[in-house]
Amino acid sequence: MDGWEAVAAGVLVRRHAELDLTTGLVIGERRALVIDTGGDHRQGAELAAEVRELTPLPWDVVLTHGHFDHCFGTAAFLPAPVWADRGCTGYLREHAERQRAEWSERYREQGRPEVATALGATTVVLPDREVTGSAEIDLGGRTARLLHLGAGHTGHDLVVEVPDVGVVFAGDLVEQGAPPDFEDAAPREWPEALRRLLALDPALVVPGHGCPVDAAFVREQRAELLLLARVCGAHARGEISTAAALRESPYPEPTTEQALRRTS
Ligand SMILES: [Zn+2]
Numbered sequence: 001m002d003g004w005e006a007v008a009a010g011v012l013v014r015r016h017a018e019l020d021l022t023t024g025l026v027i028g029e030r031r032a033l034v035i036d037t038g039g040d041h042r043q044g045a046e047l048a049a050e051v052r053e054l055t056p057l058p059w060d061v062v063l064t065h066g067h068f069d070h071c072f073g074t075a076a077f078l079p080a081p082v083w084a085d086r087g088c089t090g091y092l093r094e095h096a097e098r099q100r101a102e103w104s105e106r107y108r109e110q111g112r113p114e115v116a117t118a119l120g121a122t123t124v125v126l127p128d129r130e131v132t133g134s135a136e137i138d139l140g141g142r143t144a145r146l147l148h149l150g151a152g153h154t155g156h157d158l159v160v161e162v163p164d165v166g167v168v169f170a171g172d173l174v175e176q177g178a179p180p181d182f183e184d185a186a187p188r189e190w191p192e193a194l195r196r197l198l199a200l201d202p203a204l205v206v207p208g209h210g211c212p213v214d215a216a217f218v219r220e221q222r223a224e225l226l227l228l229a230r231v232c233g234a235h236a237r238g239e240i241s242t243a244a245a246l247r248e249s250p251y252p253e254p255t256t257e258q259a260l261r262r263t264s
Pocket residue numbers: 065067153172181
């Protein structure tokens with residue numbers, strides 16, 4: 001799946017073949033809001049050019065979190081305000097180069113040196129609008145709300161609510177088409193973040209990867225995460241073996257192993 005889809009008036013979703021990434025665009029009367037920027041300078045430039053075709057308005061950028069695939073394309077959108085949770089800046093300072101190195105190697109191993117080269121040539125942009133808890137962006141005729149709902153996929157996830165149409169861009173707090181990713185996750189806190197997300201009563205939730213989903217999908221994912229959180233808790237307390245944890249988890253072994261590492 002590759003391309004744009006309008007999911008509500010002036011609210012667009014762009015799915016990318018690369019990592020099945022999903023980015024967003026919210027268009028107001030005076031400004032537009034770009035949600036996530038792709039994984040390298042080339043992907044960012046392509047996305048910026050496409051957004052420019054869709055709207056002539058000046059834009060703000062919001063980063064759902066500091067994983068490279070969501071934010072390494074930001075330079076192509078400058079000059080622009082770049083919003084993110086306050087924890088995102090520190091995360092990028094600490095982990096941007098590690099991500100660049102690890103993924104460059106992975107792309108080379110996959111026989112895709114051109115993606116590794118693009119990653120190597122990317123300038124990482126730090127956010128200059130740090131959100132503590134929540135913030136609102138007036139786009140003209142509509143407001144976008146930026147909300148940190150607690151730790152989950154990372155310690156600094158930021159969701160974007162477009163209240164006038166009931167759309168929530170969830171970043172990787174919600175994942176469609178693949179298991180959630182626990183590399184930097186807080187497995188035992190993640191269900192609470194999704195409870196708060198569901199309390200927004202969204203009509204449509206746009207995940208960080210995969211296709212837009214409804215609240216029922218998020219409720220189901222939350223139930224799985226809750227089960228995994230209990231498994232991780234029992235494992236951390238020594239009540240169940242690793243083998244039992246892997247058996248009881250709703251997710252594949254590598255996913256569960258990663259979650260167990262985050263809670264041991
Ligand atoms: Zn992520």
